[in-house]
Amino acid sequence: MRFVASAGGAVALTLAVVPMTTVRAAALNPDHENNRIACTADALKDAIDNANGKGGGTIALARGCRYLLDAIDPNSGPSGGPNGLPVVTTPITLRGGKGTSVERSSASGTEEFRIFEVAAPAGFLTLDDLTVRNGHADGDGLAGDGGAVFVNVGRTLLLRSVTLTHNAADGNGGAVNNESGRVIVRSSKVDRNVAGGDGGGIDSEEGVLTIDSSTVDRNTAGENGGGIALSDDAYLTLTKSSVDRNAAVGNAGGIQNAGHLFLRSSHVDRNTAGQEGGGILSSSTAVIDSGSMVGNTAGTDGGGIFNSSVLTIGHSSVNANSAQRGGGIHNIGKVWIGRSVLKDNLAVTEGGGLWNDDQATTESTDIIGNRTSGLGSRGGGVFNNSGNTVLTDTTVTRNEAVMEGGGVFEASGSKVTLVRTRVKDNDPDNCSPSGMITGCAG
Incomplete structure (x- = not known):
């Protein structure tokens, strides 16, 4: 072979x-x-x-x-x-x-x-x-x-x-x-x-x-x-298909990717994981094109997607997912998101739409209507825990947090960069801490 x-x-x-x-x-x-x-x-x-x-x-x-x-x-x-x-x-x-x-x-x-x-x-x-x-x-x-x-x-x-x-x-x-x-x-x-x-x-x-x-x-x-579960060096090409309403006691309610995932014109919706990655948990390379990750739930982190490797997302929807942290996407690797929508996701503590701990980049993407719900929770749209988040030609609007950072929260020692990006109409503020993110009014 x-x-x-x-x-x-x-x-x-x-x-x-x-x-x-x-x-x-x-x-x-x-x-x-x-x-x-x-x-x-x-x-x-x-x-x-x-x-x-x-x-x-x-x-x-x-x-x-x-x-x-x-x-x-x-x-x-x-x-x-x-x-x-x-x-x-x-x-x-x-x-x-x-x-x-x-x-x-x-x-x-x-x-x-x-x-x-x-x-x-x-x-x-x-x-x-x-x-x-x-x-x-x-x-x-x-x-x-x-x-x-x-x-x-x-x-x-x-x-x-x-x-x-x-x-x-x-x-x-x-x-x-x-x-x-x-x-x-x-x-x-x-x-x-x-x-x-x-x-x-x-x-x-x-x-x-x-x-x-x-x-x-x-x-x-x-x-x-x-x-579906993929081990090291396994390859999955998923085209015009669904991975819906599955459940895992551990990680990855829909797809566990420890190999190489290529998802095209497919949806991974309404799955449940007891731990990380309600829809997808990816610890190796993954490409998602014209995908849907909607209505997934994780017991801990990454309601829609948990990523710890290299993930590319284009023309996709990550909507209405929920988790403790990173309701839409929880990233501890490198993620690029282009021409996509992160909408109506929920995190209990941090990062309703996106939680980042390494390198996250969005281009021409909407981060809309995400929220955090727990007492003292922060980063309704984006929570940058460490590393760098770069938002380019992106809209961050109508997101909510209970404590601060309704739109974007930048933790101490991390960096959020806005490039031609609008952060507006978030509650209780657009960016936090106030004055720390260039180009964003509190």
């Missing part, structure tokens, strides 16, 4: 792919058109075994069928965890139809197991037009990762018009765990999954994750990344 930079600067993962051959699956059902397999778990297992033996192929599933799995497949994969179906080791496509699902039985006494595992030498699993439900990855370490699908090193999972729902992992990745492979999600739903560790919906340990025109909603993580 090797990483290769594309012409556009994004990163792709180059993987060896074995050419897919056409295979006619075993256990054909003559009552279904196009040689669709019978609606039984045994027929599906036989078909996967047969396809693996022939070097790959396409398996047509019966429309409207629930393929109920009630036992662990005897041959475990490299993860070491139990699976409901044979390990996919060649390029295989499962093609469903209206009402088709593959699921672990919910009958009392059914053992816990994930549904799919994708492994060497040439595993490339494509799921097309079906639902995968009720998988449960059981065990410690990798065995407990990926409630619906576990993707091994260098392998690929492609989802097209697929729903992954009500799956669970004792460890990471309530629905999917990507262990240094490649996962592509198109026009699909990852919702209502649960992880005991990181990544309530999807956990990506290195490798590449691409999500397009899809939803990762209402998932829960017992640790970090309610919707």
